[in-house]
Amino acid sequence: MSDDDDAPPPDSKLTRSKRQWAKEGRFLTGRQARPEAERLPPGQHPVRDWPVLDLGLRPDVPREDWRLRIWGLVQAPAVLDWAGLEALPAVETVTDIHCVTTWSRYDNHWTGVATRDLIAAVRPKAEAGFVVLHSFDGYTTNLTLEDFAAEDALLANGWEGRPLEARHGGPLRLVVPHLYFWKSAKWLRGIEFVRDDQPGYWEVRGYHNRGDPWREQRYSEDV
Ligand SMILES: Nc1nc2c(c(=O)[nH]1)N[C@H]1C(S)=C(S)[C@@H](COP(=O)(O)O)O[C@H]1N2
Ligand SMILES: [Mo]
Numbered sequence: 119m120s121d122d123d124d125a126p127p128p129d130s131k132l133t134r135s136k137r138q139w140a141k142e143g144r145f146l147t148g149r150q151a152r153p154e155a156e157r158l159p160p161g162q163h164p165v166r167d168w169p170v171l172d173l174g175l176r177p178d179v180p181r182e183d184w185r186l187r188i189w190g191l192v193q194a195p196a197v198l199d200w201a202g203l204e205a206l207p208a209v210e211t212v213t214d215i216h217c218v219t220t221w222s223r224y225d226n227h228w229t230g231v232a233t234r235d236l237i238a239a240v241r242p243k244a245e246a247g248f249v250v251l252h253s254f255d256g257y258t259t260n261l262t263l264e265d266f267a268a269e270d271a272l273l274a275n276g277w278e279g280r281p282l283e284a285r286h287g288g289p290l291r292l293v294v295p296h297l298y299f300w301k302s303a304k305w306l307r308g309i310e311f312v313r314d315d316q317p318g319y320w321e322v323r324g325y326h327n328r329g330d331p332w333r334e335q336r337y338s339e340d341v
Pocket of ligand 2: 171217218219299300
């Protein structure tokens with residue numbers, strides 16, 4: 119870190135694009151106080167409905183039968199049932215969805231458990247660097263522990279004041295708003311803390327390993 123507070127941050131592709139968009143007035147609708155370009159990642163368009171996207175197997179897991187297993191490099195592994203999940207602190211967030219297929223959906227009201235509160239409960243060991251999310255449909259995805267622990271990331275069981283619908287991953291899904299939505303595993307059944315990165319379903323099929331929408335990290339560099 120520099121001591122010189124007045125030094126502007128280094129120029130990036132994003133800041134250059136944003137400057138260009140600002141000059142062109144791109145995405146300005148006149149309806150919003152702030153320019154759309156500050157909110158919408160490059161190559162995305164906002165939608166009002168909420169598309170359903172998954173592998174096609176839509177597991178229907180009643181809350182009574184639902185269990186979430188947390189294992190791997192943690193000091194306090196756990197198997198939570200629904201009551202155990204609800205015993206953790208509840209949070210509410212309002213965040214945007216950015217799907218790699220170019221739609222974005224603004225202002226989703228989520229309820230659930232902050233990943234930070236889950237992390238505090240299971241206490242990852244020092245060697246844990248990554249998290250693998252396991253879903254009831256066999257889907258997996260990977261995150262760094264840091265991305266998983268993002269301040270606005272949560273295990274979501276509610277959307278717009280209602281229980282999260284099964285087609286959107288209920289009873290419980292992950293929501294990691296700062297990454298493309300394929301990282302937000304639906305029908306979550308397990309969270310595994312590991313030392314080394316383990317690319318998941320889409321990550322071994324050509325998607326980018328991290329998936330930052332602001333850097334358009336859609337696909338892996340080697341496809
Ligand atoms: N378990 C599981 N989670 C998943 C997927 C999936 O196939 N299975 N698809 C991912 C992809 S590619 C997207 S875009 C989002 C879609 O979530 P939605 O159907 O609620 O919009 O879920 C992600 N999480
Ligand atoms: Mo997706």
